[in-house]
Structures are given as structure tokens and as C-alpha cells.
Amino acid sequence: MNTAEIFGISLIVFWGIMYLLRKKLENRGFQIYPFLLLWRKSTRSEWLPNIAKSKGYRIFEKVGIGLGIISMIAGIALIIYVISEFITPKAPQAASLRLEPVIPGVTIGIDQLPYILLAIGISVTLHELAHAISATSNNVKVRSGGFLFLIFFPGAFVEPDEEEYNSSSSSVRLKILSAGLAVNLILAAVFFPLAVYLPPLASQGLQIVGELKGYPAYNASIPVNSVILKIDGHATHTPSELEAYLHQGGIQTLTLLYPNGSINNVKVNISDPQHLLGVYLTYYFPSWLYAILDFITWMFTINFSLALFNGAPLIITDGGKVFNEILKKLGVNERTSYLIQGVITMLFISAILLSINPLQ
Incomplete structure (x- = not known):
């Protein structure tokens, strides 16, 4: 039995135990769905007000809207580019950019899983923290927050007060939505040069x-x-x-x-x-440095992926909500917005399927 099979069986056993214990877990505030565990609780209404009300953060929010829009456009462009790579005739040896899902033991080694989980945990937490701080910056209370576990991916979320959020201006909603995307794009920009230039500098041989x-x-x-x-x-x-x-x-x-x-x-x-x-x-490299470099690589990869794919208008993403707000300003109704997002979502799914089973 190989490591991928052991990992798959372990996942099934874990979720089987979660399902059997769901009643006890629900009494402790957890919600159990197929391959999804949620823990939610009421939280403070304001998050880091000293930072949220600062001049520097207000500047970040304005820049963040631009970065959020860049993430959305780049996400759409990447999806279209990946599909075009597969449907455009090319030389047999030419490589195509792919959107392969992260499957330990299949598309990545099991040994990379700890670095992936740590990078996701940090990246998603900072993403959601930015949403919470921007809500405070714009006088929208944060109602609740929590953590989630999807299949084997960790995550986090915050929920602004729905009534206050919906009654706020479009620019306020764009600031709150874009803050998380901006954080991921900035983190990707920070870790990219480290991932590219640190390995040759630290190399002790080939x-x-x-x-x-x-x-x-x-x-x-x-x-x-x-x-x-x-x-x-x-x-x-x-x-x-x-x-x-x-x-x-x-x-x-x-x-x-x-x-x-x-x-x-x-x-x-x-x-x-x-x-x-x-x-x-x-x-x-020295053995201890491999772990650091793997973590740096995954911090770039995860944040770049979050910025582009959560930024793309895929109905349930932050990018989808940003897309709604922009089209509202342009006078386009919500139904048309969701129709366009549905088409882009289907393109995204097609890009993944083509990446798994490329056209011959």
C-alpha cells in the first residue's frame, strides 16, 4: 500500500469518526457536513480599532480596491489562458500551464502536506483578519467568526453584521471585500522573490x-x-x-x-x-533549509492562488462579490452578473478538467 492510499484511507476514517461523533461535536458548537467541519461563535464587534482607524490602513484600503480588481481580472485571464493552451494546436513537446488540484500523494508528495497546511492556515487567517479590520475601519460590526476544515484543508472566516453591511455604501463593501484579496496579493509579491532568489543564494551544490x-x-x-x-x-x-x-x-x-x-x-x-x-x-541545501524553502514556496503558491482564484468572479468567491458591486455601479442587474459568473465558473471547472485529462 503506497502513501497516497494510506492518506486516502486515513481521510475516510477521520471523516467517518467525525460523522459518528457529530451529535457530541454539534453540542460544542461544531457543524458537521460531508467532508466539511465548521466552528462558529460570536466574536468582538470591532477588530484592532487602532489599526483600522489609522491613516495608513485607510490608504491600504484604497489601494486594496485596485488590487482586488487586478486579482479579479488576472483570475479571469488565467482561466481563459489555460483553456486556450489546451485547445490551441502546438508542438507535441510544448508544455501547457495547468490548474491541477492539490492531491497529496498524487499531484504533490505527502512530505509537502505540512508546509501546505501551514501556508494555507496563515494565509487564510490573514485574509479573513483583513476583512474584519476593514469592517471595523468602515463602522460595520463583525457578528461572528470561526474556523473550518474542508476535506484536509484548514480555513477561517468572519461574518460582518448583515444588516449593517447591506446598508453600507458600495465603496465600503468594496473595501471590505477587497482587503483580503489585497493581503494575499501582497503576500504573494513578498514571497515570490524569496522563492526565486533565495535557493541559488543558499545552494551548496547541485x-x-x-x-x-x-x-x-x-x-x-x-x-x-x-x-x-x-x-x-x-x-x-x-x-x-x-x-x-x-x-x-x-x-x-x-x-x-x-x-x-x-x-x-x-x-x-x-x-x-x-x-x-x-x-x-x-x-x-543543508537539511534544515529545505523545510524553510518549501514553506516559502508554498506561501507564494497559496497566496498567488488565493489572490487569483478567490479574486475571479466564480459566484461564491470574494471576486464574485466585487464583480457584483462593480456591475451595480455600471447599472447592470444582479441576475446578469450571476449569469456571467456562472459562465466563468464553468470555464474554471473546464480548465481544471483539461489539466487533469489534457486533450490529446
Whole structure:
């Protein structure tokens, strides 16, 4: 039994236990639905008023509306782009951008699950906190809040007082709705350069994760998972550094850290016209740094995804509510807004299905 099967069985067992205990859990304020657990309670009516009423936060809210609209437009554009990639003829080897769902053991490794859950927990909590602070900033009371657990994804939510929210101006509603999207977009912008530039800076070598038969690394019997530390005495931390030295061609000496922990010098003959070693590489880090870099990568991925897909007008998303407010200002009725959102939602589902089962 592989890890994906164990994970799937564990999920079924967990939700089976939740269902059997639903009466006791409901008495403690939980609500149990198929693969959804909710905990809701009344909360303070104002959230961080000193921040909410500050000049800096008022500026953030105005910028946030623009960021919310950007998220909405980018979400729509990404969905359309993904579909066009699949339906437009291209070379067989050309890669297509996909919207694959996160399925531990299937689309991602089980070892990534802790970082994903932590990144989702932090990102969603900050998203909802921004909604609550913006409600306070605009004199709309927060009625309740809580946490949720969907399949295996954690989440959070806040609920402004419905009467006060509905009676507020359109600009106030846009500020409250856009605040969460703006936070996710800002977090994605913060973690993107860290995810891109920190790995090469922290790299201590290049790990060989695969080899091509008939090329120098394979011919020299270099074990897969070995780490290239140096080439001809020069430290190599990035693929571009390695490529620069390989381009010189001829007999070159690789200093390698083997999987068994030994360090060996191996000569390779780079006679290929393209000066290829014939390996697939990844950065090599101290063991403790892998966890930090995985977390940074998922913080970018989760926040970018939340900003675009929660920003897209998909009926139940914040972007859908922002879309409603904008169309109201343009004099378009709510029914037409939901019709357009329905079409975009179907496109989104189609993009996911195409990503799972691409057209041949």
C-alpha cells in the first residue's frame, strides 16, 4: 500500500469518526457536513480599532480596491489562458500551464502536506483578519467568526453584521471585500522573490536527480543523487555556473558528494558539441533549509492562488462579490452578473478538467 492510499484511507476514517461523533461535536458548537467541519461563535464587534482607524490602513484600503480588481481580472485571464493552451494546436513537446488540484500523494508528495497546511492556515487567517479590520475601519460590526476544515484543508472566516453591511455604501463593501484579496496579493509579491532568489543564494551544490543514458555522467557511472560540489576546483552552486565551466569542453574533474557521504573526484569527457553532462539537477541545501524553502514556496503558491482564484468572479468567491458591486455601479442587474459568473465558473471547472485529462 503506497502513501497516497494510506492518506486516502486515513481521510475516510477521520471523516467517518467525525460523522459518528457529530451529535457530541454539534453540542460544542461544531457543524458537521460531508467532508466539511465548521466552528462558529460570536466574536468582538470591532477588530484592532487602532489599526483600522489609522491613516495608513485607510490608504491600504484604497489601494486594496485596485488590487482586488487586478486579482479579479488576472483570475479571469488565467482561466481563459489555460483553456486556450489546451485547445490551441502546438508542438507535441510544448508544455501547457495547468490548474491541477492539490492531491497529496498524487499531484504533490505527502512530505509537502505540512508546509501546505501551514501556508494555507496563515494565509487564510490573514485574509479573513483583513476583512474584519476593514469592517471595523468602515463602522460595520463583525457578528461572528470561526474556523473550518474542508476535506484536509484548514480555513477561517468572519461574518460582518448583515444588516449593517447591506446598508453600507458600495465603496465600503468594496473595501471590505477587497482587503483580503489585497493581503494575499501582497503576500504573494513578498514571497515570490524569496522563492526565486533565495535557493541559488543558499545552494551548496547541485544534486543529480536523473541521468541520460549515453551522456558523460552516465558513462562515468556517477550515482544518481550525487551532489556536484566543484568542477575543476571551482565551486558550483547554480546550473548557470556549471554550464559555464562545461562549455570549455574536454576532460574535466567533478568533485562529488556521493549518496553514501563520501567525497570523490570523477573525470568526465565533455565531448558533446552542446557541452552537456546529461543530468537533471536541483539545488542542494543543508537539511534544515529545505523545510524553510518549501514553506516559502508554498506561501507564494497559496497566496498567488488565493489572490487569483478567490479574486475571479466564480459566484461564491470574494471576486464574485466585487464583480457584483462593480456591475451595480455600471447599472447592470444582479441576475446578469450571476449569469456571467456562472459562465466563468464553468470555464474554471473546464480548465481544471483539461489539466487533469489534457486533450490529446
